[in-house]
Amino acid sequence: MIAAPRGRVWSSLRRGSRRLDRAANRGLERAYPPLRRAGQAAAPAARRVQAWAAPLLGLLALLGRRALWLLYKGLALVELMVRAALRWAARMASAASAVVTPRRALAATIVAAAAALVASQFIDYRGVEIGGAAYAGLPDLAQPPAEGVKTAGQAHSYLLVPLALLAGGLGIFAGTSRARPRLGLVIAALGLVALAVILLVDLPAGLDAGQLTSRFAGAEAVLDDGFYAELAAAAGLASAGVLYYARPCRIRISSSGRAASARRRRPRPPDSSPARVARSA
Numbered sequence: 001m002i003a004a005p006r007g008r009v010w011s012s013l014r015r016g017s018r019r020l021d022r023a024a025n026r027g028l029e030r031a032y033p034p035l036r037r038a039g040q041a042a043a044p045a046a047r048r049v050q051a052w053a054a055p056l057l058g059l060l061a062l063l064g065r066r067a068l069w070l071l072y073k074g075l076a077l078v079e080l081m082v083r084a085a086l087r088w089a090a091r092m093a094s095a096a097s098a099v100v101t102p103r104r105a106l107a108a109t110i111v112a113a114a115a116a117l118v119a120s121q122f123i124d125y126r127g128v129e130i131g132g133a134a135y136a137g138l139p140d141l142a143q144p145p146a147e148g149v150k151t152a153g154q155a156h157s158y159l160l161v162p163l164a165l166l167a168g169g170l171g172i173f174a175g176t177s178r179a180r181p182r183l184g185l186v187i188a189a190l191g192l193v194a195l196a197v198i199l200l201v202d203l204p205a206g207l208d209a210g211q212l213t214s215r216f217a218g219a220e221a222v223l224d225d226g227f228y229a230e231l232a233a234a235a236g237l238a239s240a241g242v243l244y245y246a247r248p249c250r251i252r253i254s255s256s257g258r259a260a261s262a263r264r265r266r267p268r269p270p271d272s273s274p275a276r277v278a279r280s281a
Contacts, residue, residue: 103247107175109240110187114168117194117233121153121161125226126206152226155202160194160230167191167237174244184245191238198231 127149153161167190174183206223 103179103244104175106184106240106244107171110171110174110237110244111168113191113233113236113240114164114171117164117167117230117237118161120226120230120233121158121164122151123226123229124149124224125152125155125202125230126150126221126223128221149224152202152230155205156197160197160234163190163194164233164237167241171240179247181245181247184241184243186241187244188238188241191234191236191241194234195231195238198227198234202227202230 167187170183170187170190174180174187203223206227207221
């Protein structure tokens with residue numbers, strides 16, 4: 001009883017499909033003659049459009065090929081320029097490495113640190129701010145008034161100026177003469193002396209407000225840029241002196257290593273050499 005309804009459903013679907021196919025075929029048969037006549041009528045116009053558009057399409061194709069040619073030529077030119085720049089940079093680096101040796105670079109660092117130490121002696125290194133708490137929430141443009149401002153050299157009677165000049169002269173001598181590692185110890189000692197003066201003399205004097213606390217309410221001694229500048233310069237001077245003495249870029253090669261390397265480079269006789277044949281005989 002279930003199979004009979006299913007058979008009727010499928011048969012009705014097949015009949016409907018056949019009717020749709022016949023209707024579609026009749027529609028196509030009726031539409032073909034008008035479409036053919038329309039195509040024949042539009043053929044001259046299509047040929048005229050094709051004849052008019054062919055030169056334009058050819059010109060566009062030529063321009064496209066020319067643009068691609070220029071693009072690839074430009075890329076090749078850029079590659080050549082980059083290669084030339086890299087070769088020039090390699091030559092300049094090789095030439096610079098022969099001039100700017102590690103020893104000379106450390107000597108230049110010593111001279112720069114000594115110059116910075118001299119310059120820091122003429123910069124304000126401390127001051128006493130009056131009522132600094134009242135200016136806490138204000139922008140940086142509004143600064144509390146400062147009293148008792150002194151330069152770094154005034155705290156120790158400019159003692160570090162001749163010390164820095166001596167260290168700079170030693171740095172110049174270390175860079176222009178042959179290597180003298182013990183100069184690094186002298187320069188490092190000068191840097192340590194400068195650090196001792198800064199920490200034992202400048203720091204306590206810079207944080208001492210003195211009699212201004214009794215004259216002004218809220219007076220507080222603060223350290224300025226000059227203190228940190230001379231501290232960094234002295235530390236750099238001592239570090240550069242230690243590095244100059246240590247010479248970390250030096251490469252030591254033992255005599256046994258040289259002999260082993262020479263043995264590896266020495267050409268060996270072939271197996272069929274006369275000496276080997278004589279030994280085997």
